[in-house]
Every structure is written in C-alpha cells, then in structure tokens.
Amino acid sequence: MADSHAALAEQFDDVEQQHDAASLGMWLFLATEVMFFGGLFASYTIFRSRYDLAFIEGSHHLNVTLGSINTVILLASSFTMALAVRSAQLGRRRTLIVFLLATIVLGLAFLGIKLSGEYYRDWIEGTVPGLHWSYQSPRAPQVELFMCFYFFMTALHATHMIVGFGIMAVLIIMAARGQISAERCNPVEMAGLYWHFVDIIWIFLFPLLYLVGGRY
Amino acid sequence: MSQHSGHVVSVKFYSLIFILLVVLAMLTTGMAFVDLGAFNTVVALVIAFTKATLVALFFMHLRWSPALQRIVGVAALLWLAILIALTLSDYLTRGWIPAPGSWESSLNFTRDFVASLLGWS
Amino acid sequence: MATAALEPEIDTRVHYLNVNYGIRSWLLTTDHKRIALLYLASITVFFFVGGAAAVLMRLNLIEPQGLLLQPETYNKLFSMHGIMMVFFFMIPSIPAVLGNFLVPMMVGARDLAFPKLNLLSWYVFMLGGLFELYAIFAGGVDSGWTFYTPLSTTYLNTHVMAAALGVFIAGFASILTGLNFIVTIHKMRAPGLTWFRMPLFLWAIYATSIIMVLGTPVVAITLVLVALERAFHVGVFDPALGGDPILFQHLFWFYSHPAVYIMILPSMGVVSELITCFSRKRIFGYSFIAFSSVAIAVISFLVWGHHMFVSGQSVYAGLVFSALSFAVAIPSAIKVFNWTATMYKGSVSYDAPMLYAMGFIGLFTMGGLTGLFLASLATDVHLHDTYFVIAHFHYIMVGGAVMGYLGGIHFWWPKISGRLYPDGWARFAALVIFIGFNLTFFPQFMLGYLGMPRRYPIYPQEFQVMNVMSSAGASILGVGYLIPLVYLIWSMRYGPVAGPNPWGAKGLEWQTPSPPPTENFERTPTVTEEAYAYGNAAQEAHVG
Numbered sequence: 001m002a003d004s005h006a007a008l009a010e011q012f013d014d015v016e017q018q019h020d021a022a023s024l025g026m027w028l029f030l031a032t033e034v035m036f037f038g039g040l041f042a043s044y045t046i047f048r049s050r051y052d053l054a055f056i057e058g059s060h061h062l063n064v065t066l067g068s069i070n071t072v073i074l075l076a077s078s079f080t081m082a083l084a085v086r087s088a089q090l091g092r093r094r095t096l097i098v099f100l101l102a103t104i105v106l107g108l109a110f111l112g113i114k115l116s117g118e119y120y121r122d123w124i125e126g127t128v129p130g131l132h133w134s135y136q137s138p139r140a141p142q143v144e145l146f147m148c149f150y151f152f153m154t155a156l157h158a159t160h161m162i163v164g165f166g167i168m169a170v171l172i173i174m175a176a177r178g179q180i181s182a183e184r185c186n187p188v189e190m191a192g193l194y195w196h197f198v199d200i201i202w203i204f205l206f207p208l209l210y211l212v213g214g215r216y
Numbered sequence: 217m218s219q220h221s222g223h224v225v226s227v228k229f230y231s232l233i234f235i236l237l238v239v240l241a242m243l244t245t246g247m248a249f250v251d252l253g254a255f256n257t258v259v260a261l262v263i264a265f266t267k268a269t270l271v272a273l274f275f276m277h278l279r280w281s282p283a284l285q286r287i288v289g290v291a292a293l294l295w296l297a298i299l300i301a302l303t304l305s306d307y308l309t310r311g312w313i314p315a316p317g318s319w320e321s322s323l324n325f326t327r328d329f330v331a332s333l334l335g336w337s
Numbered sequence: 338m339a340t341a342a343l344e345p346e347i348d349t350r351v352h353y354l355n356v357n358y359g360i361r362s363w364l365l366t367t368d369h370k371r372i373a374l375l376y377l378a379s380i381t382v383f384f385f386v387g388g389a390a391a392v393l394m395r396l397n398l399i400e401p402q403g404l405l406l407q408p409e410t411y412n413k414l415f416s417m418h419g420i421m422m423v424f425f426f427m428i429p430s431i432p433a434v435l436g437n438f439l440v441p442m443m444v445g446a447r448d449l450a451f452p453k454l455n456l457l458s459w460y461v462f463m464l465g466g467l468f469e470l471y472a473i474f475a476g477g478v479d480s481g482w483t484f485y486t487p488l489s490t491t492y493l494n495t496h497v498m499a500a501a502l503g504v505f506i507a508g509f510a511s512i513l514t515g516l517n518f519i520v521t522i523h524k525m526r527a528p529g530l531t532w533f534r535m536p537l538f539l540w541a542i543y544a545t546s547i548i549m550v551l552g553t554p555v556v557a558i559t560l561v562l563v564a565l566e567r568a569f570h571v572g573v574f575d576p577a578l579g580g581d582p583i584l585f586q587h588l589f590w591f592y593s594h595p596a597v598y599i600m601i602l603p604s605m606g607v608v609s610e611l612i613t614c615f616s617r618k619r620i621f622g623y624s625f626i627a628f629s630s631v632a633i634a635v636i637s638f639l640v641w642g643h644h645m646f647v648s649g650q651s652v653y654a655g656l657v658f659s660a661l662s663f664a665v666a667i668p669s670a671i672k673v674f675n676w677t678a679t680m681y682k683g684s685v686s687y688d689a690p691m692l693y694a695m696g697f698i699g700l701f702t703m704g705g706l707t708g709l710f711l712a713s714l715a716t717d718v719h720l721h722d723t724y725f726v727i728a729h730f731h732y733i734m735v736g737g738a739v740m741g742y743l744g745g746i747h748f749w750w751p752k753i754s755g756r757l758y759p760d761g762w763a764r765f766a767a768l769v770i771f772i773g774f775n776l777t778f779f780p781q782f783m784l785g786y787l788g789m790p791r792r793y794p795i796y797p798q799e800f801q802v803m804n805v806m807s808s809a810g811a812s813i814l815g816v817g818y819l820i821p822l823v824y825l826i827w828s829m830r831y832g833p834v835a836g837p838n839p840w841g842a843k844g845l846e847w848q849t850p851s852p853p854p855t856e857n858f859e860r861t862p863t864v865t866e867e868a869y870a871y872g873n874a875a876q877e878a879h880v881g
Contacts, residue, residue, distance in 0.1 A: 011441075011448040011525070013861070019222065020282065021450045021524045027285045028516045031292035032554045038296040039558035039588050043573050045300050046307050051579055052332050068245045072238055075267075079234040082225070082275045089224050129578075130571035145578040148571060152562070189222065196276045200268045207244055207260035216251040284523065295551045298638055302654070303587045306642065309653035 007183045019186055026190045030197045037156065037201055044149050044208065051146075054139040056213030058146030061127060066117045067210040070110050071202065077106035078199040085192040088175075091182035097175050100168045100188075103195065107161050114158065122147075150209050157205060160198050167191045223280035233274045240267050253335040346834045348755055352852040367452035368855055373438035374753070375459050380426050380434065381822075383466060386473070387421030390414045392815060395777075395808040401801050403794045411794035412479035413495070417472075419482025424504050425466055427738060428596060431603035432514055432549070433462070435745045436542050438753060440518055442846040442853065443536050445527025445862045450520040458513035465507030472499035481792065483593070486574040486585040490566040498567055501560040508553045511599075515549030518542050527845070529864035533624065536844055536868050540627040541606025544634035548595045548602075552638065556592035559585065583649050590641035598637040601701075601733060602630060604741025605672055608694045611744050612676045614842040615691035616683025619869045622675035629668035636665040646717045655714050662712035669705055673698060688840075689763035693744030696771050700736025704729055707782065722792075725785025731778045743770070743821065750825065751835035755852040758828040762820060770817035776810025843869050 012018040048055050084099035119128075126134030129148045137143060171188055174180050180188060244263045252259060273279040278286055311326040353370045363371060394414050397406040406414070437455065441448050449455050472478050478500040480489040489497050522543050526535070563585070566572025573580045613620040620626065642650055642658030676698055685691070707729040710716050720726060751757055780803035785791075789800050796804065838847040845862055846853075 011446065011450065011452060017524055021520050023222075023281065024284060024288070024523060025451060025454075025516055025520045027288040028519055028550055029512075031288050031295075032512050032516075032550055034292035034296055035299075035551055036554035036558050038299055039555045039562075039591075041296065042300045042303055043562075043584055043588070046303060046581070046584060047573070047579070049304065049307065049329065054579070064245060064248070068241065071241045071244075075234065075237045075241060078237075078271060078275055079230060082230050083227065086224060086227070086230070089222065130569035133571075141577060142579040144571065145573065145580055148573055148578070152565065152573075193276055196271050200271055203267045203271070204264050206241075207248075207257075207264050211244065211248040211256070211260050214251060214256040215248045291551070295638065299555065299591055302639065302642070302657075303584075303591075305657060306583075306587065306651045306654040309651040312651065312653045 007181075015183070022186045022190055023193075026193045030193060033160075033197060033201075037153070040149070040153050040156070041204070041208075044153070047142075047145060047149070048212070051139070051142040052213070054142030055146045057137065057139055058143040058150070059210060059212035060215070061143075061147075062150065062210050063118055063121070064210050064215060066113055067206055070113055071206050073106050073110045073113075074199050074202050077103045077110070078196050080106060081192050081195045085185070085189050088180055088185035088188035089182060091185075093175055093178070093180065096180065096188065097172055100172050100175070104165050104168050107165060111158060111161060114154065119151075153205055153209065157198065157201055160201070164191075164195050164198055167194065223277060225274070225277075229274070233270055237267055237270055240270075254333060345830045346832075348834050350850065351854065352755065352850065353855045354755070354852050356855050365456070367448070367456050369437050369441050369449050369452065369455055370753075370853065370855075372455050372459055373434050373436075376429060376433040376437060376462070379459070379463060379466065380429050383421050383425035384818075386470075387418050387426060388815065388818070390418035390421070391811065394418065395811040397794055398796070398804045399808050401796050401798050401804075406794055408794050409479060410477075412481075412792070413477030415792055416478050416481050416500075420469060420478075420500060420504065422734075423482055423596070423600075424507050425462075425469060427600040427734060428511060429462065429507075429514075430600075430738075430742050431607065431745060432518070432542060432545055432599075433458075433510075435538075435607065435742075435749065436514070436518060436545075436603065439749065439846055440521055440539065440542060441525070442849065442857050443539050443844060444521060444525055445530060445845050445858060445864065446521065446525040447856045447858065447861075449517045450525060451517050454513050455517055458510040458517070461513065462507055462510035465503045465505070465510065468499050468503030468506060472496040472503060475499065483589065484560065484563055484585075485589075486563065486566070486582040487576070489563055490572060490574055490585075491570075498564050501564055505557050505560045505564075508557045511549045511553050515546035515553075518546040519550065522546075527862050527864055530845075533627070534864055534866075534868050537609035537620065537623065537626050537630075538603075538606040540630045541602045541609070544630040545599050545602045547631075547634045548599050548637060552592040552595040552599075555588055556596075559588040559592075562588075583645070586645050586648055586650075587641070590644045591638070594641040594644065595634075595637040597730070597733070598633055600738050602633060604697065604738040604745075605630070605669075607741045607745035607748070608676060608697050609672075610842075610844070611690045611694035611748055612679050612698075613869045613871070614748070614840055615688060615694070616680045616685050617871050618679055618683035619867075619871055620675065621678035621681075622671075623868065625671055626675050629671045632668040633665065636661065636668070640665050640712075643712055643717070646714055647721050652714075659712055659714045663709065666705060666709060666712070669701075673702055673705075687764070688747075689760060689767050690744045690748035692764055692767040692771075693740045693747065696767065697737055697740045697744065700732050700740065700774070704732030704734075704737055707732065720785060722790055723785035724781040724789045724791055727791050728778045728781035728785060731781070736774055736778070740770070743767070746821075746825070748840070749846075750828070751839045752846060752849075752851045752853070754825075754829050754832075755835055755850075756828045756830075756832035757835045757839060758821075758824050758832055762824045766817055766820035766824075769820065770814060773810050773813030773815070773817050777807050777814050778810070780804070780806045780810075843871060 008015055009018060012021065080099045080102040084096055084103060087096035087099055122128050123132055126132050127147055129144045129151065133144055135143060168191060171180070171191055174187065240263050244260055247259050248256060272289060278289065308329070311323060353368055363375065366372060393406065394411065397404045397411060403411070437449070475496050478495045478497050480493055480495070480497055480500070484497070484501060489501070522539055562572060562574070566574055571578065574582050574585045576582065609620060609626055640658055640662040642654055643662045646655050707725070711720055711726060711729060747758070747763055784800055784803050787800065789796050835851045837850050845864070848862060849857060
C-alpha cells in the first residue's frame with residue numbers, strides 16, 4: 001500500500017480534488033451533527049412552548065455569569081482554532097502547535113467551569129434530575145424536565161468537546177512529527193470545522209438554556 | 217491562490233470577527249436584563265443566528281468555499297426546521313379539532329398558549 | 338445455457354479477489370469491492386437470523402390458539418424480526434453491497450472518496466450487529482422494532498438497551514456510507530460524466546444517501562434518549578414530568594419513514610438498470626426518473642405523521658401528513674410508468690434479473706397502491722395495527738426491495754465473481770420466490786381488512802384458513818431464498834468464466850474485466866455518450 005502519509009491519497013487525481021472531497025465530507029458530517037443535536041432542539045422547542053413558566057423557573061436557576069464567561073471562552077477557542085488552521089496553511093509548525101494547545105486549554109477551562117461551577121453546584125443543591133432531585137416548587141416536575149434538557153444538551157456538547165480534544169491532541173502529535181505542512185493541512189482544516197461547529201452549538205445553547213424569560 | 221491550502225485569512229480579519237462575536241455575546245447577556253416580554257427570545261435568537269453566521273462564514277471559510285458546502289449547511293438547517301415545524305404542528309393544534317372528551321382541556325391550552333405569546337398571564 | 342462443467346474452469350488473471358490472500362487482507366482491506374463482499378456476508382447472515390424469527394412466527398400462526406409459542410416469546414420474535422430485517426438487512430443491503438461495489442466503477446473512479454471510512458463503516462456495522470445478537474441471545478427484546486415509549490423506557494424488563502444501542506451503532510455505519518457516496522458522486526466523476534449521463538442507479542444511491550445523512554442522526558439521538566430514560570428513570574418521554582410519549586413517535590418516525598425510502602430507492606435504481614438492459618432500449622424519461630428519486634428523498638421527510646394517525650396526534654396535523662403522503666406516491670408512480678414505457682416495443686429477454694425486475698414492478702405497484710389506503714386518515718383508523726399494514730409494507734419491502742436486490746445480485750454477479758450462475762435454476766428460484774411471496778402476503782391484506790391485529794400470537798378461529806395459506810406461502814418463500822444461496826456459491830468455483838460483459842449492457846462497470854482489478858480502471862475513462870445508449874433494439878442480441 002502506498003505511503004499513508006503521502007500528500008495525495010491513491011483514490012484522488014489531484015490535491016485539489018482531495019481537499020474538496022475532504023471539505024465536502026466534513027460539512028456533510030456536520031450536517032448529521034446538526035440533525036443529531038436537532039432532535040434535542042426540537043424536543044426542547046415542544047416543551048418550552050408547553051411549559052414556558054416552568055422553563056423560565058428552571059432557567060433562572062442557572063448561573064448566567066458562568067454561562068456568559070463560558071460563551072466567551074468558547075468563542076476564544078474558536079479564534080485560536082482559526083489561527084491554528086491558518087498556521088497549518090502557512091506551514092508554520094510551532095505556531096500551529098501553540099494555537100492547538102491554546103484551543104485545548106480554553107476548552108478545558110470551559111469544562112472546568114461547567115463541572116465545578118455548575119454541575120457540582122446542581123449536585124449539591126439537589127437539582128440533578130433522576131440522580132439527585134430534591135427541588136420543591138409547584139412546577140417542580142416540569143422544572144425537572146427543563147433540567148433534563150439542560151443536562152442532556154450540555155453533556156452531549158461536552159462529549160463533543162472531549163472528542164475534539166482527542167482530535168487536537170492527535171494533530172499536535174502529527175505536527176510535532178512533521179506530518180503537517182502547507183501541502184498537507186487538510187486534517188487541521190477539517191478539525192477546525194468540527195471545533196467551530198461545537199462552538200456554534202453552544203452559541204445556541206446559551207440563550208436557550210440560560211436566558212429563558214429574561215433576567216429583569 | 218494556492219491549489220491545496222485554500223483561502224488564507226489575515227490575523228487582523230480573524231481578530232475583527234472575534235471581537236464582533238464577543239460584543240454580540242455580551243449583548244446577548246445584556247439584553248436579557250431588559251424587559252422586552254416575548255421579544256427577549258426573538259432578540260436572543262437573532263443574535264445567536266448572527267454569531268453562528270459569522271463563525272460559519274469566516275471562521276469556517278464558507279464565504280470562500282464552493283457553493284456546494286453552503287448548500288449542505290443550508291440543507292441541514294432546513295431539515296431541522298422541517299423536524300421542528302411539523303412536530304410543532306401537532307403540539308400546537310392538539311386543541312383545534314375537538315376529540316371526544318378533551319374539548320375543555322384543548323380550549324384551555326390554546327387560550328393559555330396564545331396568551332403567553334402575547335405576554336398576558 | 339451455462340451448463341455445469343465437471344471440472345472447474347480456472348481463471349488465471351490477477352484481480353481484486355486473488356490479488357492477495359489471507360484473513361488480514363480481507364479484514365484490513367480498503368478496496369470497496371472487498372468491503373462490499375464483507376457486507377454481503379454479514380447481511381446474508383442477519384437476513385437468515387431475521388428469517389428464522391419469521392419462520393417461527395408463521396409456524397405459530399398455523400393454529401388460532403398459537404401452535405408453539407408463549408405470547409412473550411412471540412413478542413420477542415416479531416421484535417427481532419423487525420430489527421434484524423430493517424436495520425441489519427434492508428437498510429444496508431443494496432447501498433452497502435451493490436452500492437459499495439458499483440458506485441466507484443460507475444463514476445469511473447479507482448475507489449470511493451474515503452476508503453478507510455468505508456472499512457470503518459463495516460466494523461461499526463458489525464459492532465452494532467454484535468450488540469443486537471447479544472440482545473437476542475441474552476433473552477431478546479419485546480418492544481417491537483419501533484421501541485415505543487413508555488413501554489420501552491419504563492415497563493419492559495427485557496434487553497431494550499442492548500437492542501437500542503445496537504441499532505444506534507449501526508446507524509453510524511449508515512451515515513458513513515451515505516456520506517462517502519455523496520462525496521464520491523459529487524467529486525470523483527470521470528471526465529465527460531455529467532450528472533445527466535450517470536446511470537440511474539447512481540441517482541438512486543445519491544437520493545438514498547441524502548436520506549441516510551439527514552435522517553439517521555435523529556433516530557440515533559432518540560434511541561439515546563430512550564436509553565437515558567431507562568437508565569436514570571427520568572426523561573423527556575415521561576408524562577410524570579410533563580413529558581410526552583408521543584414525542585418519541587415523532588422523533589422515531591422522522592427517521593423511520595424516510596428509512597423505508599432508503600430501503601426502496603436503491604432497489605428502484607437497480608430496476609432502472611435491469612429494465613433498460615433487458616429491453617435493449619434506452620430508458621424512457623431518464624430525467625423524470627432521476628428527479629423523481631430526489632423528489633422522493635425530499636418529500637419522504639414530510640410525511641412521517643401517517644404512522645401516528647391514531648396515536649393521539651392532533652387530527653389537524655394528521656390532515657397535513659395525509660395530504661403530503663399522497664404527494665409522495667406521485668414520483669414513485671412516475672417511475673413505474675417510465676419503466677413500463679421502456680419495455681414497450683423493446684426487445685425483452687427473460688433472464689433471471691429481468692424476472693425479478695418485472696416482479697418488482699407488479700408487486701411494488703400493489704404495495705404502493707395499498708399504501709394509499711393507509712395514507713387516507715379515515716380508512717387508516719380501521720386498518721392501523723392490522724395485518725393490512727403488514728401486507729402493505731411486505732409487498733414493498735419484500736416484493737419490491739428484496740426482489741430488486743436479488744435482481745441486482747444476479748445482474749452484477751458475473752462482474753462481482755467473474756462467473757456465470759446456472760440461469761435455469763435462477764429463473765426457477767425467481768418463480769418460486771414470486772409464488773411463495775404472494776401466497777404469504779396476499780391473504781394478509783384480507784386478514785387485515787377483516788380486522789386481524791398485527792403482533793398477536795393468536796387470532797379468532799375464522800381467520801385460520803388464510804393464516805395457514807400465509808404460513809404455507811412462507812415456507813415456499815423460504816425455500817426460494819435458499820436456492821440462490823446454493824447456486825451462487827456453487828458458481829464461484831464451478832460456474833463458467835464470465836467475460837467482461839455477458840449481458841451486453843451499457844455502463845462503465847461493464848468496460849472492465851470480470852472480476853475487475855483492484856484499481857478498477859487502468860486509466861480513468863472518458864465518457865462520451867449518454868446513459869443507456871442502446872442501439873436499435875431489433876438489431877442487437879445480447880451475448881452469452
């Protein structure tokens with residue numbers, strides 16, 4: 001079998017075809033991810049239309065400050081990821097690794113805040129559906145439903161972030177071994193698309209989970 | 217334009233987009249503290265779509281990509297819209313045509329939903 | 338005419354089957370043709386597992402009080418039959434076997450866009466299958482292949498999670514396959530192969546892939562939600578929290594209705610290829626058939642509520658779904674008209690693939706027309722959950738899709754294996770299958786109309802005659818499926834060596850040797866003629 005690190009894979013005629021194919025493939029995969037999260041967004045929409053007061057109550061329980069900080073952190077990680085892709089395109093190995101590391105660090109910060117500042121808080125306060133639920137209120141069952149959405153959607157998002165860390169770690173290793181170059185920067189670009197998508201999901205999750213009914 | 221590495225964007229441009237995104241993020245949070253009734257949600261979603269579009273067009277290079285990629289992105293959103301719209305068409309109309317024994321509750325639900333849309337309670 | 342030779346003919350060329358040997362060369366292959374055969378072996382096994390469940394069910398239904406099964410066991414059998422057949426046979430069948438084999442060749446490429454993803458998809462598929470087989474052997478699942486809540490989330494204590502996870506995992510194989518096909522068809526067509534010169538099989542695969550990519554993720558997340566609700570005893574389908582069990586049905590059918598088009602569209606693509614080749618005539622209405630494939634893919638996403646007319650869904654939404662369901666029948670009808678118009682004044686030969694194609698047209702039409710009874714709200718209230726539904730979808734799935742699959746296997750078998758199978762046996766098997774099929778499922782239309790419910794192990798005495806007819810048909814059908822298994826395997830060693838193009842068919846895949854070399858084409862071909870450029874039908878007689 002031909003060298004698996006060759007710039008041009010066997011089945012393609014030229015690098016441009018390879019790049020276009022990879023790009024289209026990744027966008028199609030992101031489309032599947034839109035539909036995957038989409039099932040949750042659709043279910044959320046149904047229940048929000050039904051129980052808007054309970055959803056407001058549940059949303060007010062979430063920490064807007066931490067959520068906002070996390071939003072900015074994730075946007076920053078998208079910024080560093082875009083810069084990482086740019087470094088790969090220009091063949092700059094060191095800055096590529098630096099920006100990939102920065103993206104991972106920012107992502108870890110996001111998860112750290114979420115885990116310690118939010119999930120842990122929910123656990124202590126008894127607002128984790130099913131596992132530790134002791135919230136009292138006239139609308140408690142529907143608030144629990146809201147919290148189900150909160151946990152499912154943010155946990156699924158977090159899982160995608162963790163997979164993203166794995167991908168970036170692999171890219172860092174590849175870059176360190178000299179396997180990424182201006183001619184062979186597809187993997188970084190595709191990982192970039194994935195990471196930006198993860199950011200976009202959070203861009204929608206934040207207002208839908210944290211800002212229901214306003215904070216006035 | 218290199219035939220393999222695609223369009224290279226300047227650091228300055230990326231920074232501009234990033235700053236714009238952060239401003240919009242702060243705006244999202246800020247607007248939540250203003251009483252706009254039902255429009256809070258609308259504003260929040262409009263800003264979210266704007267941010268997502270900025271990320272897609274400029275960070276994800278859709279602006280400089282073949283049209284096919286843009287079609288894929290639009291198709292995904294369209295299909296999600298189909299899922300939401302047709303499912304909602306069930307839930308929003310459950311009270312419209314009376315089924316035996318449920319007239320009262322259907323009426324109440326419809327009245328409550330319309331009231332919540334208009335900001336009464 | 339392919340009389341059995343006592344001495345096996347030896348073919349000394351190097352091709353994709355003999356280029357290297359050993360289990361590693363198969364399990365680590367990235368050759369799309371070998372991966373197609375890996376899938377062929379797997380889905381055949383899964384088909385017979387699902388078929389075994391059906392045999393037991395039909396045996397049981399010989400007696401009104403049930404011949405040999407406890408109700409709980411019967412529930413498990415129809416569940417496993419549905420799960421195995423839908424997710425592990427029908428959905429992968431043509432795309433993963435014929436699609437994987439033919440798509441690169443039909444576009445004139447050396448392989449698919451992502452060969453390693455292709456191999457990964459087979460491993461993911463097998464992982465899902467293993468979960469499913471575990472669920473069967475650990476005691477089964479009795480939720481039905483439809484996993485309706487709250488039965489699946491709350492009340493069952495069978496292996497729902499393993500079964501649901503098996504389907505969830507297999508769904509990713511489907512996504513990867515569809516993704517690969519879309520990129521290949523967009524980006525790797527040979528010079529001169531414009532969209533409207535492509536074989537219609539590629540249009541069908543393309544439309545199918547759109548459904549696979551956009552629909553499968555929704556059932557994936559839905560099954561995750563079911564698993565979570567089972568695990569944590571709380572979730573969005575739970576009425577105690579204000580959740581709605583019917584939401585599950587919306588999410589489930591959002592995929593599962595388009596899924597039935599995943600199952601039928603590729604078969605329609607095969608039939609387009611078969612009808613035109615064995616009528617020796619250009620397909621009538623090429624662009625109509627091409628566009629109707631895409632139209633079916635799109636409209637299929639708008640009709641799922643017709644599975645939920647009596648579920649508690651709003652009647653108003655039911656009206657909308659009913660109207661849209663009538664719309665989706667139109668493109669299918671367009672295809673049937675175009676196929677028959679192709680045969681008109683063509684030079685028709687009745688080889689086994691053509692027998693399957695003709696069977697498809699008739700049986701699919703019946704299945705499709707009976708779908709209209711179910712699409713109209715009022716009649717569906719009477720027919721829902723009866724044997725009428727079962728007959729309807731088996732006419733389409735088995736009378737339609739499986740026939741198309743078998744026709745395709747027979748048509749491309751010389752290309753895949755390099756051998757010819759005995760045509761007499763093939764035609765005989767096609768006939769046995771046709772007769773067995775109709776005997777099995779036609780009575781079920783009447784049973785359903787008269788009110789016999791589906792998924793019941795017992796029934797009133799007056800339905801026994803038709804049930805016995807159906808079971809008798811099932812045994813004939815089972816024999817019919819075993820016959821090709823025998824002669825196709827036999828032909829791999831003892832069949833006469835096929836040339837590059839035993840049918841005299843048009844298409845890039847027939848320009849290569851049989852079996853093809855690993856890289857398919859020595860040089861990328863250039864396409865200069867329209868699809869199906871058959872000459873005057875009366876002048877051409879096919880070779881072989």
